[in-house]
Amino acid sequence: MIISSASNKAAAAAYARTQSGVFSDDVASAVDDTAGSGSGTSFGEALNSAIEGAIQNGSETEAKAAAGLNGQGNLTDIVTSISQAQIVLQTASTVRDKVIQSYQDVMRMTI
Template sequence: MMISSSKAAAAYSRTQSALSTSGADASVSGSTEATGFGDALQSAIDGVVNTGEQAEAKAATGLHGQGNLTDIVTSVSQAQIVMQTASTVRDRVIQSYQDIMRMTI
């Protein structure tokens, strides 16, 4: 399955805007609130959940005979791509952790 560069750029942009809005406030105000990998990961997980919920809602309207078929299929396909991406990232994180644990000190 191929992901277009525009979708990848949009996902990167969303991640960067989420990090920059929360990180910029902390650095300007001198707050000790830290944003990092955990916050970015939580934001990404929330995005996956929201996409899944939207796809489920569209599919439910389709089951009731309402809604546009093109919108329903597009929404479900987008949710599938998001879940595949999340699964791939999870697998890479686990693989990286295992590689680090195998390193000799």
């Protein structure tokens, strides 16, 4: 299977768009509200929103990948969706590691 240079350029452009917008606007605004004046959402709500967004992103990615395997769908959309899912997974893993590290640091504290 030979892929044209136009397809390569479209995939590269889609990947660049993915890299520039890691967080959705909803998650970014929830995090800003949590860090701000206190009139926004709580940390738990922001975390819940981020988790729900990650789950939804994963579901959409699976659907697009399945459509691609069936010969349907746009290659650029599939690559973009997979890249976004990879970034979400890496972010979730990093946050999990930081939470575990923080918990271990608290447990080592002397009272």
